[in-house]
Amino acid sequence: MMKNIMIITRALTYGGAERVAASLASYLTAYYNVDLVVIDGDKQSYHTTANTIYLGQSVIHKGKGINRILWFVNLYKKIIRLRKSKKYECVISFLTEPELMNALTSQFGKSITSIRNVRSSVVCGRIKKIRDKWVFFKMDGIVSLSENAKKDLVENYDVKPDKIRVIYNICDKEYIWDEISKGIIENDISEWLGSGKVFVTTGRLSEQKAQWHMIRAFAGVAKKHPDVKLAILGRGEQEEYLSNLIGELDMAEQIRVLGFKSNPYIYLSKAYCFLFSSVFEGLGNSIVEAMACGLPVISTDCNAGPRELLSPDSSLETKIDKIELAEYGILTPVCDGIHRSGNDALTSAEEELKKAIELMVENEAIYKNYKQKSTERGEQFDIESIVNQWISVIEQ
Structure with a gap:
């Protein structure tokens, strides 16, 4: 029994x-x-x-x-x-x-x-x-x-x-791809996702996830590359601040907060790259799901999780102040979690995040390598x- x-x-x-x-x-x-x-x-x-x-x-x-x-x-x-x-x-x-x-x-x-x-x-x-x-x-x-x-x-x-x-x-890859096959995206969002290189992030809009750091870093890239976009999936207490920040940066056309999606995988499948800006984590399950969808990953090297996922053979005690081209994705220095306006200069960690995004946009060899590596890593869960x-x- x-x-x-x-x-x-x-x-x-x-x-x-x-x-x-x-x-x-x-x-x-x-x-x-x-x-x-x-x-x-x-x-x-x-x-x-x-x-x-x-x-x-x-x-x-x-x-x-x-x-x-x-x-x-x-x-x-x-x-x-x-x-x-x-x-x-x-x-x-x-x-x-x-x-x-x-x-x-x-x-x-x-x-x-x-x-x-x-x-x-x-x-x-x-x-x-x-x-x-x-x-x-x-x-x-x-x-x-x-x-x-x-x-x-x-x-x-x-x-x-x-x-x-x-x-x-x-990471139930079979379930994820089944959800992708039957997923439906709203018409206006579908058209927006279908044009240009779309970076995506998923997770609660919270102090922990600190999506404002990626917004500030991404805005600098978007001004140089008008075809790149950022889709933020989730809801939470930071939504108003994030929306206001996007407005201050005049990025409403290139950065959108799309809200919570019960089937995020269809959005991941349409994206170009996955971004993760947490200031702390347990693991970063969103990273694993992004890998299952074949997305290359850029993540802050926060405590704990991203380093275990993207650079499993490195020491957990490693601290970085520059971008690291890890085995399964790009790690960037963890941000400070402080709220700033669109007019404030980028912090050093945000500058490194910006460099990582630019690298994924501009270097096709690096992009293709991490796309393949993500798929390989996702199979291990x-x-x-x-x-x-x-x-x-x-x-x-």
Whole structure:
């Protein structure tokens, strides 16, 4: 008889961790009875074949003070009721609220949490750090998205190295190309994408992703090469700032924020090159998906992930202040994350990002090499290998 497994996440709307939770739940249904438990409502952007249980508690509207406490108490009651009634052999959590609930109910079965970022870069404050140390202590296992994220857990949260397993995200190339084959792009955007060399980026419009750095760098290239364009896919709290910055730079025709797309792959398939400007990461799953679509990649060398993906044989301690022509893509110095206007001069890191974009536009040999290398690297994140690693963590 198959074991009962719970995977718990915040929502199924537009976050990268949510997408991974949904896809992992689907793949594990071949081996376990899987319930995908979603804290928020039933709005769903990501498909899963697993049985889905919606708890109907808005993550955004937790409230403050006593209302916030009551929100967590109510959620705790729902999770503990599920763990008692279904007798899950293992519960896997994605993101902070789910992992807290997983830790609080860990006496009812194995508890594993997936760490999606370098935690010390995301969570600040002494109280939160104490909370996280306790959560990690309660876990039977921790799955880290990258070696650097694992290093952070060991050095900053006193987690024993043998408790952590590094497992990269699955890249389902067959699913991606199926989505591309049936994808539809709005007519006006399709025409815009179909003309010139279109660079693309995907991800939440957030402080972490720092898309304003690529906008500022890209504008300099676009003035020199009027046929290049930048498509930004995603939504988030930085959308207004990004739109205003594009206006200040007079780049409305060449740079567009296209919003969240449930099928980003059709847009990736129409693009020329993928850009990534994060100031920190867990891995950079968008890079892997871009590779699966055959796109060459330019990424900041942020902590953590891009170096592991683009230069896997180099030291994780490497720091750069100039562009690096890595094995599988171009790495650029990490930007400072500071908001600037369109009138401010480019920072040294933005200048290097600009050089990398120009190199991809102007040097056909380099472009073709990285296009081929991206395809090769994308093949290394196959479903069977990654799923088997998850199974080994569940079963150990």
